[in-house]
Amino acid sequence: MNSLVPIIALTIFVLLFGAGLLFLVSLVGPKPKNSSAKNSTYECGIDVQTTGHSKISVRYYLTAILFILFDIEIIFMYPWALAYGDFIKEGHGLYILGAMGVFLLIFIIGLIWEIKSKALEWD
Amino acid sequence: MNSLNMLGDFFLSPVGINHYLGLSAILFCIGMVGVLRRRNVLVILMSIELMLNAVNLSFVTFSHFTQNINGQIMVFFVMTIAAAEAGVGLAIAVTIFKRFKEVNIEFFEQLKG
Amino acid sequence: MGADLFEVSVNLVKMIIIFVMMVQLVPLLVWVERRGSAFIQNRLGPNRVGPLGLTQLLADAVKFIFKEEFVPEKTKRFLFYAAPVVSLVPAAIAFGAIPLSLPINIEQFEMFGSTFGPYRFAFQSFEVGIGIVFVLGISSLGAYSMLMAGWSSNNKYSLLGALRSCAQMISYELALGLSIVGILLLYGTFDFATMIDAQQGPLTFMLLGKEVSVPFLPNWGIFYQPLGAILFFTAVFAETNRTPFDLPEAEAELVAGYHTEYSGLKMNMFYIGEYGHMMAASALMAVFYFGGYDIPFLSPDSVRETFLGWGLSANKAAIATAFLFHVSMFAKILFFLWVFIWVRWTIPRFRYDQLMDLGWKTMLPWALANTIITAIVIYIMRTNWS
Amino acid sequence: MDVSILLFYGLATIIVFFALAVVISDNPIYSALYLAITMVTLAFVYFLLKAFFIAGVQLIVYAGAVMVLFVMVMMMFDLKKEKNSFSKGKFANFIKVGSAGWLCGLIFASIMLSKGMLPLANTNTPQAVADTSTKELAILLYTDYIFAFELLGLLLLLIAVGAVAVSRIKGGTHE
Numbered sequence: 197m198n199s200l201v202p203i204i205a206l207t208i209f210v211l212l213f214g215a216g217l218l219f220l221v222s223l224v225g226p227k228p229k230n231s232s233a234k235n236s237t238y239e240c241g242i243d244v245q246t247t248g249h250s251k252i253s254v255r256y257y258l259t260a261i262l263f264i265l266f267d268i269e270i271i272f273m274y275p276w277a278l279a280y281g282d283f284i285k286e287g288h289g290l291y292i293l294g295a296m297g298v299f300l301l302i303f304i305i306g307l308i309w310e311i312k313s314k315a316l317e318w319d
Numbered sequence: 320m321n322s323l324n325m326l327g328d329f330f331l332s333p334v335g336i337n338h339y340l341g342l343s344a345i346l347f348c349i350g351m352v353g354v355l356r357r358r359n360v361l362v363i364l365m366s367i368e369l370m371l372n373a374v375n376l377s378f379v380t381f382s383h384f385t386q387n388i389n390g391q392i393m394v395f396f397v398m399t400i401a402a403a404e405a406g407v408g409l410a411i412a413v414t415i416f417k418r419f420k421e422v423n424i425e426f427f428e429q430l431k432g
Numbered sequence: 433m434g435a436d437l438f439e440v441s442v443n444l445v446k447m448i449i450i451f452v453m454m455v456q457l458v459p460l461l462v463w464v465e466r467r468g469s470a471f472i473q474n475r476l477g478p479n480r481v482g483p484l485g486l487t488q489l490l491a492d493a494v495k496f497i498f499k500e501e502f503v504p505e506k507t508k509r510f511l512f513y514a515a516p517v518v519s520l521v522p523a524a525i526a527f528g529a530i531p532l533s534l535p536i537n538i539e540q541f542e543m544f545g546s547t548f549g550p551y552r553f554a555f556q557s558f559e560v561g562i563g564i565v566f567v568l569g570i571s572s573l574g575a576y577s578m579l580m581a582g583w584s585s586n587n588k589y590s591l592l593g594a595l596r597s598c599a600q601m602i603s604y605e606l607a608l609g610l611s612i613v614g615i616l617l618l619y620g621t622f623d624f625a626t627m628i629d630a631q632q633g634p635l636t637f638m639l640l641g642k643e644v645s646v647p648f649l650p651n652w653g654i655f656y657q658p659l660g661a662i663l664f665f666t667a668v669f670a671e672t673n674r675t676p677f678d679l680p681e682a683e684a685e686l687v688a689g690y691h692t693e694y695s696g697l698k699m700n701m702f703y704i705g706e707y708g709h710m711m712a713a714s715a716l717m718a719v720f721y722f723g724g725y726d727i728p729f730l731s732p733d734s735v736r737e738t739f740l741g742w743g744l745s746a747n748k749a750a751i752a753t754a755f756l757f758h759v760s761m762f763a764k765i766l767f768f769l770w771v772f773i774w775v776r777w778t779i780p781r782f783r784y785d786q787l788m789d790l791g792w793k794t795m796l797p798w799a800l801a802n803t804i805i806t807a808i809v810i811y812i813m814r815t816n817w818s
Numbered sequence: 819m820d821v822s823i824l825l826f827y828g829l830a831t832i833i834v835f836f837a838l839a840v841v842i843s844d845n846p847i848y849s850a851l852y853l854a855i856t857m858v859t860l861a862f863v864y865f866l867l868k869a870f871f872i873a874g875v876q877l878i879v880y881a882g883a884v885m886v887l888f889v890m891v892m893m894m895f896d897l898k899k900e901k902n903s904f905s906k907g908k909f910a911n912f913i914k915v916g917s918a919g920w921l922c923g924l925i926f927a928s929i930m931l932s933k934g935m936l937p938l939a940n941t942n943t944p945q946a947v948a949d950t951s952t953k954e955l956a957i958l959l960y961t962d963y964i965f966a967f968e969l970l971g972l973l974l975l976l977i978a979v980g981a982v983a984v985s986r987i988k989g990g991t992h993e
Binding site for chain 1: 398402403405406417
């Protein structure tokens with residue numbers, strides 16, 4: 197709780213700072229003169245060809261899914277890394293090394309499979 | 320004790336286990352309404368995430384108020400499963416979307432092996 | 433946040449000062465970047481406005497403020513405006529969680545006829561116990577502002593750039609997260625201050641139950657984790673979307689990436705967010721691998737004693753010591769910021785498939801190897817074999 | 819008025835508001851962004867409950883990974899505002915919302931009625947340090963729950979294989 201109040205206060209302050217700055221600038225700056233050429237979506241000077249959102253390669257979402265799975269495996273290593281020294285001090289070093297060894301083995305098999313299966317190829 | 324009394328008790332007492340559990344119950348039911356009423360499969364997946372979060376919240380609450388760390392481990396596992404579920408669910412949704420251009424759950428009923 | 437009004441207001445002011453410092457450093461860095469790039473490319477750079485072109489910063493600021501507020505048609509207006517504002521938040525909070533110097537311990541003192549104290553002010557916006565995990569989590573929220581900007585612009589270049597930078601960010605977050613495991617193994621803590629405390633003094637480690645000391649080297653993380661440091665710094669480049677990994681802004685194919693449709697101050701806010709990320713990353717680099725606010729061979733206590741010897745009161749000595757060590761931390765941050773700029777103008781941009789290959793197929797396995805080697809070496813060194 | 823009461827009710831209001839917005843908003847991209855806000859606020863609630871590491875994991879996994887994936891997929895789909903975002907049938911909808919509300923009331927009533935039945939520990943222990951509580955968690959996770967932990971590793975591997983296999987299915991317009 198001690199650290200929560202300043203975090204929330206800083207978030208609110210930064211949001212207000214940004215929004216206030218944008219608002220002030222919109223008061224100061226010149227009023228926009230609109231024309232259809234200026235208002236249209238930027239497409240390197242030609243007329244707008246597509247409606248904005250064209251088809252996008254599925255690889256982006258495949259990358260994101262694999263990221264989530266590996267990210268969780270990495271998160272599982274954090275408490276392990278934190279308690280590693282304590283385990284060694286109590287003489288259970290080999291146990292904790294083995295426990296994570298099996299997990300890391302699964303991780304490595306997964307990584308090798310992903311690379312071999314060409315799921316991570318971009319062309 | 321009548322229900323009005325109970326409500327008054329609830330809001331005037333200092334924040335304790337009941338309040339967190341109440342928040343968790345509200346979140347769970349909002350997620351449930353989403354699952355039942357929405358027809359977009361992605362929004363349904365998100366509502367399920369909301370329900371899982373509600374369960375996590377109650378786990379953490381019990382863990383805190385009974386000073387038992389087991390609850391937090393459960394939360395850890397639930398988060399893992401939830402992420403895995405979201406990954407596979409989205410993979411299936413994307414595959415169906417690229418084939419049929421459809422995310423409506425009622426359309427999914429007509430799919431055949 | 434504090435027990436009484438004095439403590440609360442000091443903490444608030446401190447928080448705002450750190451944020452404003454971060455924002456104020458951005459124009460200065462832009463100037464350094466322009467002059468530095470000119471220096472590297474054998475040009476002059478901006479040198480007309482004021483001495484060394486320093487007042488160029490002011491001119492730029494004025495220009496940004498008096499730009500026309502312009503939104504293209506068919507944009508989602510709310511998200512279009514929200515994206516640059518949101519991009520400030522992760523950087524500011526991540527930077528606020530990193531200790532910039534020793535905490536200041538203030539003893540009881542009298543002011544305006546009443547006594548205050550004792551207080552302990554941390555030299556950072558707020559102390560979070562889970563420092564590393566919190567900073568990683570908060571900085572991963574940076575992806576939202578990009579996606580919001582890319583999607584709300586209703587422009588295919590924006591959307592493509594946003595997706596690209598997002599995929600790039602998350603790919604390198606793996607290597608980033610994994611390279612930190614080595615540091616966690618080494619220090620056994622999430623807390624930044626504890627980590628920095630462990631890096632004081634000369635290089636000392638346990639070898640097979642005996643303590644070995646190397647008196648001429650500081651006890652910094654870089655000597656234990658050289659590979660981890662390299663991986664971390666490389667991943668950070670990709671996280672902050674800096675060259676050689678600034679693929680989202682590849683002009684040849686994507687115009688200007690997710691901020692194609694942005695102009696004026698809104699555009700500038702994205703830059704503040706980017707530079708804020710760079711500052712947080714530099715500070716993390718200093719904390720993890722270069723001893724944080726540590727000055728080699730100079731312990732805080734001896735410095736405080738010296739200040740006390742000069743006739744300063746205990747409170748003033750504590751403040752002076754904190755600021756002295758803050759200078760050390762700040763110098764390290766500035767050095768790494770200069771390395772960011774230096775690399776930008778030295779190494780050409782990667783191609784997108786090369787970038788993804790580097791992240792997934794090179795850096796992730798190496799980070800894994802770093803973790804395993806660190807674990808085994810720590811096991812061998814710290815176990816009591818007798 | 820204690821700060822923690824203010825904090826709890828503030829955070830709870832934000833959570834409930836944005837959770838409702840997720841369900842009500844008829845643009846799925848906005849739904850996903852609202853859900854992200856809900857997740858971040860929930861992480862703050864975990865802070866309030868002194869589950870520091872869980873709060874960090876919530877930020878990294880839910881807010882930083884899962885929701886980013888959702889937003890990315892939404893943007894790829896380019897979904898417009900939906901015309902039929904809710905299921906039809908007045909009576910059916912009434913039953914659906916009613917049953918959810920009934921469940922909510924039921925849980926509330928059971929919470930209030932079972933008040934005091936759970937032996938609560940003293941939560942006013944001195945400021946829990948994040949490191950020690952995380953170490954406790956780690957020791958439990960790698961001793962009592964070691965089997966579940968290794969199984970989860972295996973599960974994640976299977977999911978990765980499955981996701982790649984599913985996305986390999988031929989056909990459709992997206993490359």
